[in-house]
Amino acid sequence: MSELEIRDLHVAVEDTPILKGVNLTVSSGETHAIMGPNGSGKSTLAYSIAGHPKYTVTSGEVLLDGRNVLEMAVDERARAGLFLAMQYPVEVPGVSVSNFLRTAATAVRGEAPKLRTWVKEVNSAMSDLEMDKAFAERNVNEGFSGGEKKRHEILQMALLKPKIAILDETDSGLDVDALRVVSEGVNRVRETGIGTLLITHYTRILRYIRPDFVHVFFDGRIVESGGAALAEKLETNGYASYGVNEPALV
Numbered sequence: 001m002s003e004l005e006i007r008d009l010h011v012a013v014e015d016t017p018i019l020k021g022v023n024l025t026v027s028s029g030e031t032h033a034i035m036g037p038n039g040s041g042k043s044t045l046a047y048s049i050a051g052h053p054k055y056t057v058t059s060g061e062v063l064l065d066g067r068n069v070l071e072m073a074v075d076e077r078a079r080a081g082l083f084l085a086m087q088y089p090v091e092v093p094g095v096s097v098s099n100f101l102r103t104a105a106t107a108v109r110g111e112a113p114k115l116r117t118w119v120k121e122v123n124s125a126m127s128d129l130e131m132d133k134a135f136a137e138r139n140v141n142e143g144f145s146g147g148e149k150k151r152h153e154i155l156q157m158a159l160l161k162p163k164i165a166i167l168d169e170t171d172s173g174l175d176v177d178a179l180r181v182v183s184e185g186v187n188r189v190r191e192t193g194i195g196t197l198l199i200t201h202y203t204r205i206l207r208y209i210r211p212d213f214v215h216v217f218f219d220g221r222i223v224e225s226g227g228a229a230l231a232e233k234l235e236t237n238g239y240a241s242y243g244v245n246e247p248a249l250v
């Protein structure tokens with residue numbers, strides 16, 4: 001059993017407060033959806049947990065199984081079992097998908113995976129995600145389409161086997177077929193019992209990935225929590241009833 005605990009988290013970007021007291025606990029086997037309008041701070045939450053240097057935690061705590069995540073170096077967070085799929089994944093010029101995955105797996109597992117079993121693992125995970133084998137030789141995110149970027153993220157998640165995964169807008173920019181394949185990929189990893197925090201703007205991915213809990217994110221904090229039915233309410237009513245979301249002017 002693992003538990004990611006976010007306690008009264010306040011985060012600023014360049015002195016502008018963005019997160020204003022986020023409280024959330026994600027345990028193994030649970031899927032939490034965070035839904036909110038653009039600019040409400042959803043990606044800020046993901047980046048803060050990832051340890052991006054632009055995001056300054058001004059107060060609050062993030063604990064993974066009782067250990068202080070905010071004091072860990074970025075690679076330590078991955079070794080501790082946190083996985084983050086970013087809304088805008090970065091290019092890694094000159095590094096192939098295949099090398100990247102093996103380096104990441106070595107870092108997270110603490111030893112290089114045995115080559116024979118590793119190749120089988122990668123091939124099987126790629127075929128699950130309906131990815132062509134040639135993809136492994138391409139450079140990470142270089143010229144990837146939206147769908148390829150997201151499949152690559154889920155491929156990493158499937159191979160790294162984290163305790164808690166945070167997926168930021170994994171659904172954005174996907175056509176229906178890619179959304180189905182990516183969602184099935186997430187569901188397969190979910191079945192292994194990990195805890196998932198699924199950040200999204202639109203409800204459509206929640207038709208494929210059923211959340212146990214839905215949280216409405218508005219102006220830097222969670223303003224309402226409920227079960228899957230809350231997503232249906234949002235689909236009908238949108239976010240207007242929570243007020244006017246005014247992204248900080250920066």
Ligand code: ADP
Nearest residue numbers: 013018038039040041042043044054247248250
């Ligand atoms: P969401 O993911 O919900 O759309 P974000 O977390 O991306 O929201 O953004 C929340 C607010 O923080 C916005 O007003 C945005 O302009 C600001 N912000 C986020 N990241 C940065 C950054 N790296 N530099 C400057 N402003 C930022």
Ligand code: MG
Nearest residue numbers: 037038039043
């Ligand atoms: Mg946004």
Ligand code: MG
Nearest residue numbers: 042043087169
């Ligand atoms: Mg975002």
